[in-house]
Amino acid sequence: MKKCTIFYVSDGTAITAETVGNSLVSQFDDVEFTKIRIPFVDTVEKAQAAAQKIKDAYVDCQPLVINTVVDIELRRIIHSGGGLKLDPFNRLLRTIEDTLGIKRSPVVGKAHGVVDSESYNRRIDATNFALVHDDGISTSYDEADIILLGVSRSGKTPTCLYLALQYGVKAANYPLTEEDLDKMKIPDSVLKHRDKVYGLTIDPFRLSQIRSERRAGTRYSNLRQCQREVSDAEALFLRNGVDFLSTTDTSIEEISGKVLLALNIHNRLH
Amino acid sequence: MKKCTIFYVSDGTAITAETVGNSLVSQFDDVEFTKIRIPFVDTVEKAQAAAQKIKDAYVDCQPLVINTVVDIELRRIIHSGGGLKLDPFNRLLRTIEDTLGIKRSPVVGKAHGVVDSESYNRRIDATNFALVHDDGISTSYDEADIILLGVSRSGKTPTCLYLALQYGVKAANYPLTEEDLDKMKIPDSVLKHRDKVYGLTIDPFRLSQIRSERRAGTRYSNLRQCQREVSDAEALFLRNGVDFLSTTDTSIEEISGKVLLALNIHNRLH
Numbered sequence: 001m002k003k004c005t006i007f008y009v010s011d012g013t014a015i016t017a018e019t020v021g022n023s024l025v026s027q028f029d030d031v032e033f034t035k036i037r038i039p040f041v042d043t044v045e046k047a048q049a050a051a052q053k054i055k056d057a058y059v060d061c062q063p064l065v066i067n068t069v070v071d072i073e074l075r076r077i078i079h080s081g082g083g084l085k086l087d088p089f090n091r092l093l094r095t096i097e098d099t100l101g102i103k104r105s106p107v108v109g110k111a112h113g114v115v116d117s118e119s120y121n122r123r124i125d126a127t128n129f130a131l132v133h134d135d136g137i138s139t140s141y142d143e144a145d146i147i148l149l150g151v152s153r154s155g156k157t158p159t160c161l162y163l164a165l166q167y168g169v170k171a172a173n174y175p176l177t178e179e180d181l182d183k184m185k186i187p188d189s190v191l192k193h194r195d196k197v198y199g200l201t202i203d204p205f206r207l208s209q210i211r212s213e214r215r216a217g218t219r220y221s222n223l224r225q226c227q228r229e230v231s232d233a234e235a236l237f238l239r240n241g242v243d244f245l246s247t248t249d250t251s252i253e254e255i256s257g258k259v260l261l262a263l264n265i266h267n268r269l270h
Numbered sequence: 271m272k273k274c275t276i277f278y279v280s281d282g283t284a285i286t287a288e289t290v291g292n293s294l295v296s297q298f299d300d301v302e303f304t305k306i307r308i309p310f311v312d313t314v315e316k317a318q319a320a321a322q323k324i325k326d327a328y329v330d331c332q333p334l335v336i337n338t339v340v341d342i343e344l345r346r347i348i349h350s351g352g353g354l355k356l357d358p359f360n361r362l363l364r365t366i367e368d369t370l371g372i373k374r375s376p377v378v379g380k381a382h383g384v385v386d387s388e389s390y391n392r393r394i395d396a397t398n399f400a401l402v403h404d405d406g407i408s409t410s411y412d413e414a415d416i417i418l419l420g421v422s423r424s425g426k427t428p429t430c431l432y433l434a435l436q437y438g439v440k441a442a443n444y445p446l447t448e449e450d451l452d453k454m455k456i457p458d459s460v461l462k463h464r465d466k467v468y469g470l471t472i473d474p475f476r477l478s479q480i481r482s483e484r485r486a487g488t489r490y491s492n493l494r495q496c497q498r499e500v501s502d503a504e505a506l507f508l509r510n511g512v513d514f515l516s517t518t519d520t521s522i523e524e525i526s527g528k529v530l531l532a533l534n535i536h537n538r539l540h
Binding site for chain 1: 272275282284285286287289290292293294297298300301305307309310315331332334338340354356358359365366369370372373375390393394396398404416425427431432435436439479482484501515521522523524526527528530531536540
């Protein structure tokens with residue numbers, strides 16, 4: 001298999017360059033890509049070091065370079081490394097300028113670095129909220145945007161934290177206990193916020209595997225036990241008209257996106 | 271100020287489209303952009319609904335549309351809404367094909383939806399690690415990639431969670447207590463992992479403000495107390511040769527990026 005290197009070079013975190021680049025290289029199954037992030041390139045020295053790394057990576061094929069550095073001189077130095085320039089923005093920015101009849105005002109790191117303090121606070125608040133309302137620790141959900149329900153290890157906690165950090169959304173989670181499942185009843189503290197509730201389920205085999213990594217050979221990780229809990233939880237969702245999705249083959253990004261869409265909640269950060 | 275709408279339309283989460291779009295519109299200070307995400311557009315009906323929304327948004331200027339939907343028929347329907355097409359990928363993909371002499375194999379949702387189970391597990395493990403090692407709860411750091419030090423509310427917890435979710439990196443955090451600061455000593459449990467340690471500091475005025483939101487009028491949030499703690503913490507970092515940065519005007523993405531760079535830790539997910 002052909003081996004190539006792709007560089008993500010930025011004057012900021014390189015997250016944007018990386019997001020674009022990963023999306024591009026995912027389209028090519030026949031190439032094995034090595035991905036190298038070079039963030040915070042804001043001096044001539046750092047740009048020269050980046051150019052050298054690019055030069056050194058020229059083995060099997062010309063290295064690809066996604067360069068989101070704004071400063072023209074630094075861009076030139078980086079591209080002296082001889083990589084294939086992939087600029088996702090310049091042409092689009094020109095299209096916007098021409099169509100809207102406006103001019104951009106570029107500043108180093110503008111797209112990445114500037115802290116919007118309202119967004120920052122919202123994010124921190126949402127993260128704290130997720131931590132305090134994780135795993136049924138607190139069940140006062142008046143402030144919650146979302147309450148995720150599901151059995152233990154169905155993916156609730158990472159999803160709630162992701163929702164907080166990525167979208168500034170306050171997501172609580174409540175773990176369906178054996179008692180809830182035996183009674184076939186969602187607790188009133190949750191049910192009274194019916195319109196914020198969303199369910200997560202998971203393939204019982206996968207669940208048993210995940211639980212075994214924590215506590216192998218216990219009732220908790222036993223396949224039959226997992227099957228029973230999952231089937232009870234799904235019955236409980238259906239009986240209460242709670243929408244749910246399976247996390248088995250779904251990334252945290254996708255789970256989060258689908259929950260937001262289902263509950264019609266928007267990004268609180270931008 | 272001119273008001274425009276930008277749409278992020280995708281057959282997946284729309285995170286890639288949103289990342290690109292936010293980066294683009296951040297370059298234009300003279301336009302107020304309304305941002306609308308339309309994720310999971312994978313049927314003709316959803317594409318038609320998206321086209322209608324785009325049509326309805328045509329008020330002050332032509333709506334901008336970042337469309338990362340792969341299916342050609344769905345793309346066509348979406349663009350029948352009359353928005354300005356901004357395709358960040360097509361031209362770049364063609365450049366890669368021409369240069370590397372390879373062909374892409376596009377599949378709906380490929381760039382977003384496919385779950386790499388190794389990455390998934392690493393991410394969940396890292397998130398659990400961050401939760402268990404948050405705020406000095408557990409101080410066994412053998413498995414840690416990073417140990418963040420700082421006074422209470424300096425930004426340690428959100429950074430650790432972000433590092434886990436975004437990079438699959440295991441980040442612990444230890445809050446410098448008044449006792450540590452009085453003794454002018456970093457605990458041995460932390461110091462024995464010297465090469466994993468990074469410090470966070472913060473402007474004392476900002477710290478006092480943040481702490482006041484939690485506990486107004488207490489010693490904890492008192493400005494003098496915050497000044498003392500911050501100055502002691504910074505002295506402690508300097509004395510022990512611990513690199514540190516200020517979180518005051520720094521986004522979580524940027525803090526995380528800088529810590530990774532300083533400790534030479536790479537993304538564990540891609």
